Amino acid sequence: MNVTIYVRLSQDRHGDSLGVERQEAECRAFAEARGWTVREALSDNDISATKGKVRPGFEALLMSKPEAVLVWHTDRLIRVTRDLERVIDLGVNVHAIHAGHLDLSTPAGRAVARTVTAWATYEGEQKAIRQIASNVQAARAGKPYTAGIRPFGYGDDHMTVMPKEAAAIVEGAQMILAGESLSAVARAWNEAGLISPRSKAQSTKAEGWTLRGVKNLLTSPRYIGQRTYRGDVVGEAEWPSILDEATHYACVAILNSPDRFSGGRRTGRVPGTLLAGIALCGECGETVNGRGYRGAPVYGCKATHTRTPRELADKRVGNSVLARLVFPDFLPSILAANAEQDGDSAHLHVEAKNLRERLDGLALAYAEGAISLSQMTAGTEAIRAKLDTVEGKLTNVTGLPPIDPVAGIAGLIEGWPNAPLPTRRAWVDFILVVTLNPARGRHARNMSIEDHVTVEWKHSEPEE
Known part of the structure; x- marks a missing residue:
């Protein structure tokens, strides 16, 4: 047979x-x-x-x-x-x-x-029911689920901290708080040869970190010593924490923000264009971001009221910044105003601190299951908008954008085209209000540079 x-x-x-x-x-x-x-x-x-x-x-x-x-x-x-x-x-x-x-x-x-x-x-x-009951009991007791792949940062027992991986997690969280992107964190971990245990287990060829993998890790309650079961926090864990609660909840607030889009303000990502998140649309007043239109790089708001050529806008804005910097009275007047207003910064620091604590509390409530994700993201958006306003006031009160201590303003003016993008963005945001105007039926070739871009100087004395 x-x-x-x-x-x-x-x-x-x-x-x-x-x-x-x-x-x-x-x-x-x-x-x-x-x-x-x-x-x-x-x-x-x-x-x-x-x-x-x-x-x-x-x-x-x-x-x-x-x-x-x-x-x-x-x-x-x-x-x-x-x-x-x-x-x-x-x-x-x-x-x-x-x-x-x-x-x-x-x-x-x-x-x-x-x-x-x-x-x-x-x-x-019946076995599945018994297993679920056993898993819930173990989770509430704070015991690790050792049947799965070991988590990054901990050893095979899911309890012992791996120093090199733990240091990378702390560094990654600090990068997010400093405004760097998930891509930057993934790149740093990949370049350090720190491969995800899950990637190793699922592929014969170890693959690098993905943006989703980095985000899931930095928002996981595991790393502040909390045990979860099917996504919900059920108790304190037996294993030691790697991140402190303040850092963890700040990452949760940033990485779950609904405003987290490429190039925009309050995103936690590093913008790749000069005016993204800074220039305003002349129709709706929303900030613009970089995009493409018929193969050409342009700036536009979400509603695409304007499609201003990026090269034209960058050149106009750059010239306006340099023109303001060469005015003899500009920097002395700003420095003098800062000196007079320095005493007003104390209450702004207190307000900013309170807003950050509210953000942490909002994230904590979500992590503990007290509020939904939509509630947390909506509340985060409102609080962060107010915090941005306060921090903007603090920037104006306490100091100027970055200046090379050796080259000074003269070096900034001379080397403007090759200056780091974050430095140029900081000076644009400090000096100018930039508005990108819609065509309103006009063809682009019939519009002057002033038709496309309107520039107003900040920190200027009103005319008598």
């Missing part, structure tokens, strides 16, 4: 396929002892038969039209009724080393198979 061997293992913890190899060896020995010829052996390693996942080996078995099937145990072949019915449709006998013979060619045999499978399904469901 020709038989087709089918073997399966639900979970291969070590990834070495030894479980299915042992099943196949026993099946071959069983067939040899009875003089059966093994037509082929099909396997599914590390695949459950109860979770609805496609089993390639099982599908290949059904397509192969076997004369008979040999398995280590019937539950390796079928665990749910829907799969049994597909095997019954084959009309062949199923031989199992440790569960006897199922004659699916007769009504009585099929009835027995259906009964056995129904009880197997029942036991599987």
Whole structure:
């Protein structure tokens, strides 16, 4: 008799396929002892038969039209009724080393198979209920879920802190708080050779950090010593924390902000253009960002009221900044005003501190399940908008944008085109109010540079 061997293992913890190899060896020995010829052996390693996942080996078995099937145990072949019915449709006998013979060619045999499978399904469901209850109890006790892949920052026991990885997590969080992007954090970790354990486990070739992976890590309560179950915090964890709560909740607030778009203000990302998040649309008053239009780089608001050529706007704004810097009275008047107003900064510092504490509290409430994500993001948007206003006032009160202590203003003027983008952006935002005007039916070639871009100087004395 020709038989087709089918073997399966639900979970291969070590990834070495030894479980299915042992099943196949026993099946071959069983067939040899009875003089059966093994037509082929099909396997599914590390695949459950109860979770609805496609089993390639099982599908290949059904397509192969076997004369008979040999398995280590019937539950390796079928665990749910829907799969049994597909095997019954084959009309062949199923031989199992440790569960006897199922004659699916007769009504009585099929009835027995259906009964056995129904009880197997029942036991599987009961086992799942018991496992869930056990997992919930362990989670509430703060114990780690050690059956999964080890988390970045902790050892194989999910408890011991890995110093190098922990330092990278702290550094990554500080980068986000300093306004750097998820891309910058991922790049720093990849360049340091710090590969995600999940990436290592799921690929023979270790892959780098993704933006989603970095965000999930930096917003996970695990790193402040909190145990979660299915996304909800259920108690204090047994393992030590890596981040302090203030840093963690600040990252949560930044990375879940609805205003987090490329190039805009309050995004936590580093803008890649001079006027993104600074210049205003002359129609709606919203800030603009960099984009493309018919292959050309332009600035535009979300509603695309304006599509101002980027090169034209940058040149106009740069010249305006330099023109203001060369005025003899400009910097002395600003410095004098700062000296007079320095005493007013104390209450602004207090207000900023209170706003930051509110942000932390909002994030904490979300992490503890007291508010929803939409509530947290909406509240974060409102508080951060107010905090930006206060911090803008503090910038004007306490100092100027960056100036090279050696080159000074003269060096800034001379080297403006090659100055770092953050420096040029800071000076534009400090000196100018930039408005990009919509065409309003005019063709771009018929518009002057002043038609496109309106510039007003800040910190100027009103005319008498």
